[in-house]
Structure formats: C-alpha cells, structure tokens
Amino acid sequence: MNHYTTILREHNLKATPQRLEITNALHLNGHMSIERLYEIMLKKFNSISLATIYKNINLMLEASLIQEVKIPNTKSVYELTKESHSHTVCSECREITDIDLDLSKIETLATEISAFKIDYTDLVLSGICKKCQ
Amino acid sequence: MNHYTTILREHNLKATPQRLEITNALHLNGHMSIERLYEIMLKKFNSISLATIYKNINLMLEASLIQEVKIPNTKSVYELTKESHSHTVCSECREITDIDLDLSKIETLATEISAFKIDYTDLVLSGICKKCQ
DNA sequence: CTGGGTGCAAAGTATTTGCATGAAC
DNA sequence: GTTCATGCAAATACTTTGCACCCAG
Numbered sequence: 161m162n163h164y165t166t167i168l169r170e171h172n173l174k175a176t177p178q179r180l181e182i183t184n185a186l187h188l189n190g191h192m193s194i195e196r197l198y199e200i201m202l203k204k205f206n207s208i209s210l211a212t213i214y215k216n217i218n219l220m221l222e223a224s225l226i227q228e229v230k231i232p233n234t235k236s237v238y239e240l241t242k243e244s245h246s247h248t249v250c251s252e253c254r255e256i257t258d259i260d261l262d263l264s265k266i267e268t269l270a271t272e273i274s275a276f277k278i279d280y281t282d283l284v285l286s287g288i289c290k291k292c293q
Numbered sequence: 294m295n296h297y298t299t300i301l302r303e304h305n306l307k308a309t310p311q312r313l314e315i316t317n318a319l320h321l322n323g324h325m326s327i328e329r330l331y332e333i334m335l336k337k338f339n340s341i342s343l344a345t346i347y348k349n350i351n352l353m354l355e356a357s358l359i360q361e362v363k364i365p366n367t368k369s370v371y372e373l374t375k376e377s378h379s380h381t382v383c384s385e386c387r388e389i390t391d392i393d394l395d396l397s398k399i400e401t402l403a404t405e406i407s408a409f410k411i412d413y414t415d416l417v418l419s420g421i422c423k424k425c426q
Numbered sequence: 427c428t429g430g431g432t433g434c435a436a437a438g439t440a441t442t443t444g445c446a447t448g449a450a451c
Numbered sequence: 452g453t454t455c456a457t458g459c460a461a462a463t464a465c466t467t468t469g470c471a472c473c474c475a476g
Contacts, residue, residue, distance in 0.1 A: 174450050176456060194440085209458045214441060216456090230363035232415060248409045259407055261399055267418070274392055275423040276381045282365060284415045285400070290408040307475055309431060327465090342433045347466060349431090 171223035178205060179216055183225075183240065191229060191237040191247075191256045231256060231284055246283040252292035259285070304356035311338060312349055316358075316373065324362060324370040324380075324389045364389060365419055379416040385425035392418070 164183040165175040173179065178201070185200045186192060192200070194213060201208050217238060220226045226238050231249050237256060248257045267278050297316040298308040306312065311334070318333045319325060325333070327346060334341050350371060353359045359371050364382050370389060381390045400411050 169451095172455095174455065176450070178457075205457095207458070210440090211442075211459080212457055215443095218442090228365070230365065232361070232363065246403075248403070248407060250409075251412065257407070257409075259403060259409075261403055261406075263399065266394055266396065266399060266416075270379075270381070270392060270394055270418055273394075274381060274390070275426075276383075276390075276392075276418060276420055277422075277426055278418050278420040279384065280419050282415075282417045282419070283399075285403055285409060285411050286413050286415070287409055287411040289410075293408075293410055302476095305430095307430065309475070311432075338432095340433070343465095344434080344467075345432055348468095351467090 167225060171225065173219060173223065178208060178212055179220075181205070182213070182216055182220070186226065186238065186240045190258070191239050193235045193237050195235070197238070229256070229284075230282070232286055244280065246285065248285045248287070248289065250289035250292055251286060252288055255289060257289070300358060304358065306352060306356065311341060311345055312353075314338070315346070315349055315353070319359065319371065319373045323391070324372050326368045326370050328368070330371070362389070362417075363415070364417055377413065379418065381418045381420070381422065383422035383425055384419060385421055388422060390422070 162175070162180060164180055168175045168179055181201060181204050182197065185197060189196075189200070194210075194217065197217075198208075198210055198213055201213065217226070221228065224241055227241050229237050229239055229247060231237065231247070234249070234254070245258045246261045246263070248259050249255070261283065263281050263283065267281060270276060271278060295308070295313060297313055301308045301312055301316075314334060314337050315330065318330060322329075322333070327343075327350065330350075331341075331343055331346055334346065350359070354361065357374055360374050362370050362372055362380060364370065364380070367382070367387070378391045379394045379396070381392050382388070394416065396414050396416065400414060403409060404411060
C-alpha cells in the first residue's frame with residue numbers, strides 16, 4: 161500500500177485518487193503553487209475542481225502533511241513536510257530549492273538577545289542560482 | 294520639511310496627506326497589514342478608499358520606500374525600508390518585532406554548499422515572545 | 427494652470443462555502 | 452450501508468482598474 165495512503169488515513173482523511181495525486185505531484189515537483197498544482201491535476205482528472213484542490217490543501221495543512229512556503233514576490237507554494245530546512249529562490253528562473261543549513265547558532269543568539277522562545281525558523285535566500293549565473 | 298515628503302518627491306511621488314499618513318503610521322506601528330492600515334487611515338481621512346491604500350502601497354513598494362514582510366500563517370505586513378534585519382513573530386500575541394542577527398556565516402556557508410549567489414536573506418523566527426511566555 | 431492623486435464604482439482574481447451526487451471503506 | 456469527498460455553482464474576500472473631480476507643485 162502507498163505510503164501516503166497510510167499517512168492520509170492516520171489523519172482520518174480518506175485516500176482518494178485526487179489526494180494521492182496531490183502528494184505524488186508534490187513529491188515529484190518539490191514545491192508547487194495552487195495554480196501549478198491545478199494544471200498538473202487536470203492532466204489526470206479532467207474535471208477536477210479548484211475547490212477540491214483548495215479543500216485538500218487546507219486539510220493537509222491542518223494535518224501537517226504539507227507546509228506552506230512563503231517566498232518574496234511570489235505566490236505561496238506548498239511542499240511535503242520534511243525535516244526543517246531552508247530555501248533558495250532564483251530571481252532569474254524562479255526555481256525554489258531546498259538547502260540544509262545549521263541555524264542553531266543563529267537561534268541561540270536570537271534567544272539570548274531577545275528572550276524569544278523559538279518554535280521554528282524560516283529562512284529564504286533570494287538570488288541567482290548556479291545555472292543562471 | 295518632513296523627511297518622507299523629500300523621499301516621496303525623490304521618487305516622483307507627490308507628497309499627499311494620505312501618503313504621508315501611510316509613512317507616519319508605518320513609522321509608529323512598525324509592521325502593518327493592509328487591513329490594519331486602512332483602519333488607522335480611516336481615523337484621519339474618513340472617506341479614504343481602500344483603492345488608494347493599495348495603489349500607494351504598490352507605488353511605494355516599487356520605489357523601495359517600503360517592503361513586504363511575509364510571515365507564516367499570517368497576511369503580509371509592510372514596513373518602512375531600513376537596513377537588512379530579521380523578524381520574530383509571536384504565535385500568542387501575533388506581535389512582529391525586528392531583530393538584528395548577523396547572517397554572514399550562514400550566507401557564506403550557503404554559497405559554498407550550493408554556488409548560489411545571494412542577493413538578500415529573509416529570516417523569520419516563530420515562537421513565543423518574552424511577554425507571552 | 428497641469429499632471430498626477432483621490433474616491434467611488436465596477437471589474438477581475440483568489441478562496442471558501444453549500445449542496446447533491448458519488449466513491450472510500 | 453455510512454461517511455466523507457468531489458464537482459459544481461454561488462458566495463465571499465481580496466486586489467486592480469477606469470474615470471470624473473480635485474489638489475500638490
């Protein structure tokens with residue numbers, strides 16, 4: 161049985177073909193906007209509704225199965241939840257890429273400066289990727 | 294003459310009372326959503342239009358007079374442009390605060406790992422602020 | 427005075443909701 | 452069989468646009 165079938169059911173979400181295709185598309189593409197996801201989904205389900213996409217994205221967000229990524233000057237994209245990581249975004253080709261960076265020093269410093277108790281840290285590096293330089 | 298009068302004119306924007314009040318409100322409040330800004334502006338201009346807010350926010354963004362800040366689980370807020378800095382957001386009181394952190398080590402590391410040429414870095418720390426702990 | 431800005435109304439875009447039908451389990 | 456998801460249409464929310472009038476410079 162598909163991995164995401166199990167995960168969906170663990171969150172009391174039925175494993176419909178539409179939902180499995182959302183997880184599949186995110187797995188293959190990494191980061192997708194609602195708009196892009198809709199285009200992809202249309203290829204498999206020619207009468208899928210945007211409402212279905214929105215409803216499922218919201219349910220999956222609540223279940224922490226996926227996460228929203230907010231990038232400057234861009235619509236939000238969504239990704240499957242994985243270990244904490246940062247993102248790069250290329251201003252040329254617009255590609256969004258995961259990058260693993262150790263932020264613990266920064267977080268320690270921030271806590272010392274401000275007595276703020278950090279739950280999670282979002283870091284986005286904007287610039288030009290290797291290919292576009 | 295008001296500082297922002299000068300800056301607006303330098304960008305070929307007339308220094309109208311509405312625009313000066315936007316800069317003033319941002320100066321006093323730090324970070325504001327469109328909605329909150331509209332509420333504040335209504336106190337001074339009882340017939341101001343949301344369209345005026347949107348038009349001016351967009352013009353000021355183009356002029357780099359202000360910047361959009363994207364925070365997880367929240368509508369975008371805007372702030373007056375200043376030196377690069379990070380933000381904390383409290384999940385309890387929702388307050389957004391500036392914090393100065395030296396990100397150069399992280400940026401150097403990121404460049405080494407990925408050959409990505411960084412133009413700017415956005416860092417948001419989510420958690421609980423001192424007051425709410 | 428003149429060009430650009432404002433407020434209003436309408437249009438456009440994005441997202442959510444209600445409901446009848448259909449599919450998952 | 453029962454519950455919940457889907458797709459459609461309508462409703463709501465958010466943002467932009469067009470235009471007549473007005474004000475900053």
